[in-house]
Amino acid sequence: MRNLALQFLCFVLASLSASAAKPNIIVILADDLGYGDVSYHGTLKETTTPHIDSIAQSGAWFQNGYSAAPVCGPSRAGLLSGRYQQRFGYYDNIGPFTLNKDVEAGLPLSQKLIPEILVKEGYATGMVGKWHDGDQHKFWPYNRGFQEFYGFNNGAINNWVLKGENHTVDEWGAVHRENKRVENSGEYMTEAFGREAVEFIDRHKTEPFFLYLSFNAVHGPLQAPKSYTNQFKHIKPENRALCLAMLKSMDDNIGLVLEKLRKEGLEENTIIFFTSDNGGKLKGNYSFNGKYRGEKNTVFDGGLHVPYAVQWKAQIPAQTKALEAPVHSIDLAHTIFAAAGVEIKDEYKLDGRNLLPYLKNQSDFDDRNLYWANNANIAIRDNKWKYLKQAGKTYLFNLEEDPYESNNLVSQYPEKAQDMQKRHDAWQANNAPQLFGWNPNNCKYNAGYRGRMGGEHGKNKKRKK
Structure with a gap:
């Protein structure tokens, strides 16, 4: 009888320990993916996205999910800071114009980002993929709380991993591991990011981790391996077929991440977010916004209304229908901190909300302005x-x-x-005020590329927006 009591006590203690364990956290961000480009919305007819769908179907998805901006850079700044990025002057992608000659274009070092806070809470932090939040190295991920980084900083990049074509590609246009360029491997970018994400999980499977997996799909240039393009030869126009091939590759690599979590017994206590940095670019990338008006670079819903799903099997019950409340990508930071048991300090100045009570069916969502x-x-x-x-x-x-x-x-x-x-x-x-961007009507000082790089890299070359 005594042995049974001891066994029961051990079971209870083990259960309490498991429930108190810090969750692993993964944010998966697609690039220029339209609302209509995921099959769980019922709008994607040419293919399916089963692995992205599984995140929504195992947890919850929002009918009215919004990005922080209709373009890449400021949207990412809002997501990572949990603040409206306009608070610190980030209205547009980093460009040749600045408010004055003293402005350093990038996500200001004064802003506390999710990884900077989580690393102090005992999390292993890693980023894989596209950064696009500051060209000077002091702005790069490995100086912003990410202990590991594999990816690139540019707005767009060749989809096969290159060292930089004998160093003719600008510093911010080459793939790096931490602060060193990656040797030419010929690996398709999406597959490299999937592999790196799985390897990060493997290295940190015995400790809580935060992984920011920021794919550059389906942003142009539209490129994909033949094993994917061959699946969509029947789709017209050809550029839409290429977009679908990129999407399918991304979904498959998200599947590899989910499979790794299951294999290691980590899925139950891992909170996974999936969203896009902005709406689809209809003629540029041939992504699809469903019925929503407008596209990337506009503040119609086609530029802002994005897929938005979250899974945490240990805590969030699977929903049978879409949640209707309008939510925003700046809500991710507050929600992540709540999940990790992080004290929300006044100095963080968060604008976003904690979504967990709503996701757990514990409360309604109060009205607010976005x-x-x-x-x-x-x-x-x-x-x-x-x-x-x-x-x-x-x-x-x-x-x-x-x-x-x-x-x-x-x-x-x-x-x-x-x-x-x-x-x-x-x-x-x-x-x-707006500190930098691409429009001289908003920022009249023409810093040029050397100027906005602070002279750190000597070549004055154009980059893709």
Whole structure:
């Protein structure tokens, strides 16, 4: 009898220890993936994304998931900081123009990022993939809390891993491990990122880890191995077929990550997020935004409304339908800290919310405003209405009745439009001015590439946006 009591006590203690264990955390970020490019939304007809779908179906997915910006760099800055990136002057991708000659373009070192906070909590931290948040090495991942880094900094890159073509490619356009260039291997980029992610998990399977897996698919250039392009020869136009091939490769490599977690017995206590940095670029990358109006570089929902799914089998019950509350990529940081048991300090100045009570069916989601500002284009939405300015024109939409933004009501409801403009103005008043970007109308000082690199790299070369 005594032995049975001891066995039961050991079981209880082991259960309590397991429940108290810090979860592993993985953020999977796609690049320029449209809302319609995942099959769990029911809009993707040419192929399926079973591994991405499994994250949504094993946990939850949001019908109204939004990115922090309609372009890559600022969106990533918002996600990693948990703040509206406009708070620190990040409105556009890093470009040749700055507010003044003293501006150093990049995600400011003053901002505390998710890995910087988690590493102090005992997490192993690693990043695999595209960075795009600052060209000077002090801005790079291995100086921002990531203990390991394999990837590149540029906005776009050749999809086969190159050392840099005899050093003719700019520093920020080459693949690095930490601060050293990777030798030419000829490996397809998406497959390299999948392999590196699996190897990171293997190295840290006995300790809590945070992995930021930032694929560059399906951002151009549109390139994929023949083993994938051959699957879509029947699809027209050809560029859409290439986009689907890149998507299929990314989904397969996400599958390798999930398989590794299962093999090591880690899946149950790993929280996994999947989303995209912005909406799809219709003619550039031939990604698909479903019925949503607009595309990347616009503040219509086609530029902001993205796939957004989360899985944590130990804590989040699988949902049978999409969650309706509007959520934002800046919510990831607060949610991650809550999952990891991190004390939220005032100095973090988080704008995002903790989604866990909502995901666990413990509470409803209170109404709130969501804000965007990208160069001169702005937007604000609450649970029902969205107000925006795009290319100098003003719009107001009732999203409950018109989710695809087809009926502009600004002339019918001028008081509502004025109210939402005032709310956006009040939010903007607490933000920094735009510090850098690609539009000389917003940042008039032409720093040039050498200037914005702070003279660290001597060659003044153009880069892809």
